Amino acid sequence: MMFAEMYFFIITCVSILLVLIVMPSVIHIAQKNQLFDDHSLSRKDHGCGIPRLGGIAFFISSILTSLFVIKPSAGLPMYQLYAASIILFGVGIKDDLSGVHFHTKLIVQAVVAFIITALGDIRINNLCGVFYVDQLNYIPSILISMLLIMFIINAFNLIDGIDGLAGTLAVIAYCTFGYNFMLIHQIVFAALAFIIAGSAGAFLYYNFSPAKIFMGDAGSMFLGMICAVFAIKFIAVKEASAVSIIQNAPVLAVAVLIVPAFDTLNVIAVRLYNKKSPFKPDRNHIHHRMLLLGLTHLQTTLILGAVTLFFIGLALLLQTANTSFMLLLFTAILLLLNAVVNGLVRVKIRSAYPATS
Structure with a gap:
């Protein structure tokens, strides 16, 4: 076990180092060519142009490190994952540089999800009794898995709204998956998880407020896609594992992704209730409402990170x-936490704009 821990430590350090080497060049090139975030949009919280190409550095770091330490036949369909990652990353870069219509992004995400599920055979085979459903047939398994992958991709994309938030939640997710993969002796999965955790963690050095660079759609969608893959594989390998240290893998997987998942469902529900397109951006995200309460980007990020850790702890406690x-x-x-935040926001608005008689 000591050798495995040293191995994970070394590959994590390598991925961190690669980001620290590549990122200054990415920032320099982006600034030189004025490849800035569109801060004219009303939902933005920054007053000056900031590059959106930070995902390039940790994408390169993650891919290069994994190429050197993970063999294609080592239990993961790496060729399919590389293909899906490159396709998704490519459309993300296009979106970060010049914009891509959401219809196009959804089509590309569907293609990526198909590559992962149908060609890579990474899919949910068992709902573990949720909605009284256990084993899934092949076609429902593919469709449900594709929808889940697309949902988590977009959830990470949408939660990337303030400095450090998406990166922090990604580090928590990948470290949790990595540690638990290690517990059930899934060394390949653990290695890839720690590689991406290191890359995302190094990115945070440049992304915490005041941010020098954003991860952009390319980075957030890549992180979301791999998180979805890990969630599916964690449930699958745990069901097939004889190790009993983890009792309820589906609940732990949900806990790891709970903040971006709930926020996405909530904003979609609010937009539909207000008869707006679920794809039209607004400021109804949980992090935007927390900023209205006077919290800083860092405080909001730390609170939402703590909320994620709380749910992970609860999942482990009630296994x-x-x-x-x-x-x-x-x-x-x-729902209770969301109601509390909404109530505090209403009080804040009323106190700022008192009714006049």
């Missing part, structure tokens, strides 16, 4: 509980 019960408990807690 033997029924999966459906845990998902209902998570939902109830999230």
